[in-house]
Amino acid sequence: MDLSSTAFSHGAEIPRRYTCEGDDTPPPLAWSGVPPQARSLALIVDDPDAPDPAAPQRTWVHWVLLDLPPSATGLPEGGQPAPAGTREGLNDWKRGRYGGPCPPIGRHRYFFKLYALDTLLPGLKTPTKAQLEQAMHGHVLAKAELIGTYQKQKV
Template identity: 65%
Template sequence: MTLTLTSQAFRQNGEIPAQHTCQGADVSPPLEWSGVPPNTKSLALIVDDPDAPDPAAPKITWVHWVLYNIPPTATRLPHGATAQALPGGTLEGINDFRRAAYSGPCPPVGRHRYFHKLYALDTVLPDLKGPNKAALERAMQGHVLTHAELIGTYQKR
């Protein structure tokens, strides 16, 4: 069985609805997954934009959401997931907006791609005290069993 990640809000390579962006309510889209390997101890989620600031000349990957220690029994994150709505034990890292929360697409120019990456890990990570993406990726090294990716796009109107 393969790890898969989907959303009821948008399809693979489809447009992310405005309600999940800075031009709307800026709430997280619902995410669902299946195919978690049986030896998974935790899951991690990173949402980022490799097209910042301009898809014609990208310079950085902008991070929108960092979650880890999601229980392997969890199968979804609800629409508008706040810290209180996350599965028990889930910890949040710091995004590039300097927040421990979801911050949606807000591209300054052009149509950007937003990568929602779910990782199955063979361990429960220690409390990393609000890690950024790089710190989480370092902690995950050697522990990734598999991963799934869902890409959405957005351009300001």
């Protein structure tokens, strides 16, 4: 599978508008190459560099989506309207929506990870990343990844 955005290229800086210093809205995403046997897709956006890339202590979760239909080919800027059936899990702010990059110090990496699954996950209500990953175990058919970076402009 391939995952991309018209807002930034792999390894490049995420534009400010998609961060806490801007509109804090998800960038547009597009994907292709979903295996024909996929029953659903899941998306996790996280930052493994928290709180300081020089001494990371944890991975901070920015967005969790599940049960995207395999026929979907992307998400528009702002994430809405999401494809029918798409559900949101909880990020590390305990919110069921996107939370944009907002690093306290340094330049962080943000991993947008799309998974093609051989099942739907109806038993999960509003899962955390860990709960989603546990439910996906043994069901991942393919994975695509897009990495962007961001460093706060204001201090």
